[in-house]
Amino acid sequence: AQTVTQSQPEMSVQEAETVTLSCTYDTSESDYYLFWYKQPPSRQMILVIRQEAYKQQNATENRFSVNFQKAAKSFSLKISDSQLGDAAMYFCAYRIRPMNRDDKIIFGKGTRLHILP
Amino acid sequence: GAVVSQHPSRVICKSGTSVKIECRSLDFQATTMFWYRQFPKQSLMLMATSNEGSKATYEQGVEKDKFLINHASLTLSTLTVTSAHPEDSSFYICSARQGFEQFFGPGTRLTVL
Numbered sequence: 764a765q766t767v768t769q770s771q772p773e774m775s776v777q778e779a780e781t782v783t784l785s786c787t788y789d790t791s792e793s794d795y796y797l798f799w800y801k802q803p804p805s806r807q808m809i810l811v812i813r814q815e816a817y818k819q820q821n822a823t824e825n826r827f828s829v830n831f832q833k834a835a836k837s838f839s840l841k842i843s844d845s846q847l848g849d850a851a852m853y854f855c856a857y858r859i860r861p862m863n864r865d866d867k868i869i870f871g872k873g874t875r876l877h878i879l880p
Numbered sequence: 881g882a883v884v885s886q887h888p889s890r891v892i893c894k895s896g897t898s899v900k901i902e903c904r905s906l907d908f909q910a911t912t913m914f915w916y917r918q919f920p921k922q923s924l925m926l927m928a929t930s931n932e933g934s935k936a937t938y939e940q941g942v943e944k945d946k947f948l949i950n951h952a953s954l955t956l957s958t959l960t961v962t963s964a965h966p967e968d969s970s971f972y973i974c975s976a977r978q979g980f981e982q983f984f985g986p987g988t989r990l991t992v993l
Contacts, residue, residue, distance in 0.1 A: 796980070806971060808924075808984035854923060860980075867914065868975075868982060870923045 765790045769871035784840045786855030794860040803851040850878045886985035903974030909954035910976035918971045964992040
């Protein structure tokens with residue numbers, strides 16, 4: 764069964780600094796998506812970034828980038844120039860790519876990120 | 881991105897009553913919708929997957945007679961918590977799929993007294 768592990772329940776970073784959130788996963792599949800979702804205090808889930816497993820190039824979205832290591836099954840999120848609005852719970856997530864009966868998103872337990880002014 | 885709405889955003893009910901939560905995809909058609917439950921400071925737990933026009937698929941441990949899901953149209957899925965009890969108090973989130981993207985509603989906080 765697929766699993767997603769986030770080993771850092773909480774992290775803090777100084778405003779304007781860079782922080783990296785860790786995520787590892789386990790799967791026997793070769794074709795899948797990996798995601799990072801942000802859940803701010805409003806509780807609305809927001810997609811931060813998506814990575815297709817078949818792509819070697821790491822995905823980037825403005826200040827957010829990932830380090831995808833497929834062989835190591837590692838998928839970390841780097842936030843550069845941290846801003847107060849980045850404070851939230853961050854969930855790493857996995858989903859098999861072909862859309863079939865098992866294509867549900869599997870979430871990690873989350874990492875709460877605090878931004879220190 | 882596409883918008884998913886939920887109604888109501890908050891509901892308080894008495895123990896033993898039933899509560900219906902609506903999930904709508906506002907600007908797209910969703911063949912598949914998902915219902916999640918989230919306890920405080922925890923991750924999202926998938927309760928069921930709902931496909932338009934067919935019965936929902938429930939995750940192991942989720943009582944289908946207690947959590948009734950109806951996906952009557954391509955833009956609407958409903959979750960009814962029947963005979964609610966205080967332990968059903970939680971945050972419920974729906975999600976709708978469009979292609980390979982999945983969009984989340986803002987959630988509904990259910991409090992059962």
